[in-house]
Amino acid sequence: MKRTHNNGDLRLSNVNEHVDLIGWVSKKRNFGQLVFIDLRDRSGICQLVFDETMKESLKEVRNEYLLNVSGTVMKRQSSNPDLKTGEIEVKVESFEIINSAKTTPIIIADDTDALEDTRLQYRYLDLRRPIMQQKLIMRHQITRSMRDYLDNHGFIEIETPMLGKSTPEGARDYLVPSRVHPGSFYALPQSPQLYKQLLMISGFERYYQFARCFRDEDLRADRQTDFTQVDIETSFLTQDEIIDFTEEMLVKLMKDVKNIEVKRPFLRLTYKEAMNRFGSDKPDNRFGMELQELTDVFKNSSFQVFKKCIESNGYIKGIVVNDFAHISRKEIDKWTNLAKKNGAKGLVTLKAQNHTLTGSASKFLSEDEIQALYDTCKLKENDVLFIVSDTWNKTCNALGALRNGIASELGLKKKNEFSYLWVVDFPMFDWSEEEQRWVACHHPFTQPKEEDIPLLDTDQGSVRSNAYDIILNGYELGGGSLRIYDNKLQTKIFELLGLSDEDIQTKFGFFVDAFQYGTPPHGGLAFGLDRVAMILSESDSIRDVIAFPKNANAKCPMSKAPTPVDNKQLKELHIEIVD
């Protein structure tokens, strides 16, 4: 085998050079006495021309045959602007077939109409499609850019255990039966959280890890059995300092990978603002349609729904969709259902037409209220105003979901636009109706905001934490927090969460012990690498940026994993299968 150039690198400047190329036959066609072949390697495609003397020996060559060719670079008669190499072609003087190929079950081209399970079954061929290669190459560029930043800023990558201890908190663990310790199990890590905090106690100061994490939950479009987390922890830094270096890293990432200059500082919203303006704690601000606060407008409303809401200290909010008045009754039903699915009891739909508002609820509106809505919402002819009234949480959530749904339908989510923002000041606790107790929003080691510590005794629901999420295009890329490093405060939080001393010892045992030996103030965050790669490569699914993903049924259609195993294996592990 001889190779002087990559196929995709040849340009007009190479004309008259003798080249040796290797690649797969992407397309073959006869044209008069000539034969043309598009030869593909990782770098791209180059057009080959064979004259009539070779026609016979090319007969057996079909798509996906692997060739080694020798020839001269020539300027093309008519260039192909779609190809990087479109201005040249290689006149082949000799060639050799390195390997043959059966007809592939899927077509090796960027566009495919193959079913996903077929693509996954023949993943090795699916990954031969240039667009898939580019996605995995971009994933590598992303990790390289981030590693570069971290390496150059004093961070040390440290690998943490894959075979850890099962903890009853959090998501469901994947378990691994122990052969040596009958009846005992390892758990695959859900995240290196405890270990990275221990590394701070060890004094490493700046840690990172591209860590595989596992959660045995039912899969969705953006979920897999396991995922890769860019896990970061630091000592002695403030929240602002952590946000600061993270932004620097992401700005570099966007420059390195997408050649886009992102401006700093990123927008920073408190959790309250995010919910009030976007109805989401992971707002997508590539488009407007922000939530409008309308409670005051309706303070004297005679509309029973609004009246009752206000009486029970609820909130009335709306969103305006421009030029949307053409929607049908059926479409209104669709959006109403979406709002209901997201917690609203109903959706008021008003169309701005002829300087008034139409819609089934319009008859309950006074002239003043209509005018106030026009003013507050800056309504224009043919706008649609959607209104939800309920508790603050439900109102925000339902309108946020509606905003997202409509934006998707209207094509407002441009894949090649990238909008980063932070959401900060998350509440420390959520009230669990089910368990009738406070639960930690982030995790029980999250530090409450200094100024809210007095509220721990009086108004737990209002305590905010030093937790922060980084959002890109409406996806939570990652999040983190400062951690408690004071034993007394930690004990107080555990008490508020209703944990007894015994609970603490069982659930967090050695971890709590470790905090007694000069624990440094520390904090960090973690990114979902798969999501970053999905968004930056403008893909629809994280499966497109994972080489060999599982399908939605947690199965690999290629290897067929998971599979039954030998009884001998089970016996060694001291387990048996039960129905």
Added chain:
Amino acid sequence: MKRTHNNGDLRLSNVNEHVDLIGWVSKKRNFGQLVFIDLRDRSGICQLVFDETMKESLKEVRNEYLLNVSGTVMKRQSSNPDLKTGEIEVKVESFEIINSAKTTPIIIADDTDALEDTRLQYRYLDLRRPIMQQKLIMRHQITRSMRDYLDNHGFIEIETPMLGKSTPEGARDYLVPSRVHPGSFYALPQSPQLYKQLLMISGFERYYQFARCFRDEDLRADRQTDFTQVDIETSFLTQDEIIDFTEEMLVKLMKDVKNIEVKRPFLRLTYKEAMNRFGSDKPDNRFGMELQELTDVFKNSSFQVFKKCIESNGYIKGIVVNDFAHISRKEIDKWTNLAKKNGAKGLVTLKAQNHTLTGSASKFLSEDEIQALYDTCKLKENDVLFIVSDTWNKTCNALGALRNGIASELGLKKKNEFSYLWVVDFPMFDWSEEEQRWVACHHPFTQPKEEDIPLLDTDQGSVRSNAYDIILNGYELGGGSLRIYDNKLQTKIFELLGLSDEDIQTKFGFFVDAFQYGTPPHGGLAFGLDRVAMILSESDSIRDVIAFPKNANAKCPMSKAPTPVDNKQLKELHIEIVD
């Protein structure tokens, strides 16, 4: 908290500067009215001086308290050459206790006499010892150097599945029960071998991965439940080209991490040479004591042992240990036992004294034989000659083990000397006495040497493969091979290994299918990262270069993993425990 400098970075050039430091109290001592504290952070230690006004407020401060201090850098009266910062000290003007510490169960210092299980139980404190931090930092430098090289040579890191299919070949799998597919199991990967070959079929051309791999085998000093493999695969390269870039990468590694210039090309031994000269397929050539070929010397021996050996086409070999004649009968017994443990039936020990040879077997030696031994082995007064006679394999192995054992005892294995070499031309097949069939030495996809292909039909035991191991200081750092890419040859190898079509389909199913679609010639190798880190950091155990290792009983003394789990968890996984 305020911090202007790292403790270990202060030098004479900083004198008179005002600095803010953070760190743990490593040592505290009173000296007259003054108090001295060694303050430690990741970068090193800096000496602090507190005057009498602070003595009272320092009373509660003990080892491992975390302090934030403010002061001025001064030249020391008497410098401490053991510390990088030994020429300066910081006169403290004010300080704050960030956190307190209980007395630590192990002393935080480079030297420790704590039991390993204690160290592992309090690993977060064990890792606070500067020497342990340096080891993990070096591990990071190693991965960084290798990644750098690979990234700059067109390699792409691609993550392969952690939840794969269990295969009956090879070592024992760690299994993960599936909740979604009752009775089915995933297996944790023993290596990404199949996946990396599939990625070549996909056309990625150059792949690498720092991959966690799992083998459920009984643990030894250099084994863990899981290990990290630097996994590499390439398309279109020859064995020489693969060896070439690997050497380049390792030379860069030694320069980056150890500042040592390693000369290329590395020594390259065939398997036969390695065995003949060093009695090992992973020879340590930091020292001599090479094996001497003595079969010819004894071709007319009257010594029954040698005579029988020669009659049955065996080999007689020896090693010479200089100035070793002082060894006692008891020591001779020890070495004899070592040789026996490694397959020898016995060990002939001869001392070179007064121009003759003494020892229990000496009476069977003729004058000519003694002279020939002196000549062949270049014996000097007080040398000891150890001789083994057996099959080639057993003779080589036993003497190789002896050579290693004696070199260790004599301190010839210098930890700060690094000797790389390649072993190539491994045999393709081993004869399994147990199964009475040929088994693959490397794996069944390894390519036989072109010129040996005719021997596949006539003399399987002599077929050599395109497989190569990279050795450092007697450790197999890694190994690899060119892979078969021709379907017909692959089928022939499978037949020789006694695999039926059904076996092939069950064991390698989708993998063999994949080879029909224009598979490129490919090959690669894999390094054990833990071993590389252990050797370069001059550690005795791989546990010293793993942040949170398991003990020899596959348990983590800190988290106590593996542990029993809830019945609810087992029920969800459709398994139960049996005795």
